[in-house]
Amino acid sequence: MGLLMKLLVLNTSIVICEISVILSIFLSFGCAETTKTRPSNTKPIVSAINLKNGDIVQTGFLIGTASGDDITKIEISSNGKVSLAEGTNQWIYKFPTTKEGWKDDEKRSFTIVAFDKNGNSSEKVVLNVRKGVNRDLNGDGFPDLVMGDHLFDNTKGAAFIYNGTIDGMQASIDGKKANKILKGKKSGEYFGKTIVVQDFDQDGYADIVISDFSINKHIKAYFYKGSSDGIDAPVIKTVLRDQDQSGYFGITFFVGDFSLKGFFNLFIKSRDDKKKNITVDVLEE
Ligand SMILES: [Ca+2]
Numbered sequence: 001m002g003l004l005m006k007l008l009v010l011n012t013s014i015v016i017c018e019i020s021v022i023l024s025i026f027l028s029f030g031c032a033e034t035t036k037t038r039p040s041n042t043k044p045i046v047s048a049i050n051l052k053n054g055d056i057v058q059t060g061f062l063i064g065t066a067s068g069d070d071i072t073k074i075e076i077s078s079n080g081k082v083s084l085a086e087g088t089n090q091w092i093y094k095f096p097t098t099k100e101g102w103k104d105d106e107k108r109s110f111t112i113v114a115f116d117k118n119g120n121s122s123e124k125v126v127l128n129v130r131k132g133v134n135r136d137l138n139g140d141g142f143p144d145l146v147m148g149d150h151l152f153d154n155t156k157g158a159a160f161i162y163n164g165t166i167d168g169m170q171a172s173i174d175g176k177k178a179n180k181i182l183k184g185k186k187s188g189e190y191f192g193k194t195i196v197v198q199d200f201d202q203d204g205y206a207d208i209v210i211s212d213f214s215i216n217k218h219i220k221a222y223f224y225k226g227s228s229d230g231i232d233a234p235v236i237k238t239v240l241r242d243q244d245q246s247g248y249f250g251i252t253f254f255v256g257d258f259s260l261k262g263f264f265n266l267f268i269k270s271r272d273d274k275k276k277n278i279t280v281d282v283l284e285e
């Protein structure tokens with residue numbers, strides 16, 4: 001083969017090669033185009049776990065789940081305000097407190113919608129619920145139970161805490177199965193004679209106030225603050241009463257928002273047997 005012929009063959013090979021490269025690039029683009037997935041238009045699904053329509057709310061939190069193609073946010077609308085829940089596939093929303101305007105026994109509607117990365121939104125879930133007493137000490141969405149036994153252990157007294165669950169309270173309740181037991185220290189202390197559970201400091205977690213009911217001039221009310229870990233060590237409020245030690249301080253507690261300012265007042269009743277009268281102390285505001 002002459003030099004001219006060889007060059008011609010070489011040029012032809014280069015041209016064929018170039019065409020092949022171009023075709024290959026074109027085909028590869030074509031292939032990539034055909035394998036690219038389109039955004040899904042499947043709607044995400046959202047649901048509430050701890051409450052259903054018509055329930056009385058005894059917790060500071062609404063909890064739920066969402067499923068779909070990368071959930072990006074959970075929106076909760078109520079009373080003209082839109083808020084974001086914390087979390088996506090598993091989410092939690094803090095209810096407005098009394099101080100924030102949701103009064104005791106007031107009905108409110110909460111509309112829940114989940115959004116995914118493609119902009120799809122779920123069907124709305126609407127909850128029409130009524131505000132009850134917050135009894136959820138650990139903020140898991142389920143109300144907990146606190147029961148006192150002031151005669152426990154030779155009148156030292158105790159309070160038994162049972163955590164609520166998604167299946168409700170356990171059918172058989174006894175001291176051995178309590179999740180936590182708070183105990184009095186001395187005989188005659190009658191710890192747990194009166195107990196009030198309420199979210200006193202309005203942080204969403206229920207708190208406990210327990211009287212020791214001692215017939216003693218140093219009289220105590222124990223304030224246990226609720227949190228995600230349960231209850232903290234108590235803050236002890238010592239109140240000096242009758243010097244003759246006849247005042248039955250803490251014989252009864254009562255809680256209510258009597259100032260109508262969104263704060264709870266704790267009224268503690270005493271009875272003075274010698275003076276035959278009853279006094280009421282306001283301990284918390
Ligand atoms: Ca709980």
Ligand SMILES: [Ca+2]
Nearest residue numbers: 199201203205
């Ligand atoms: Ca609290």
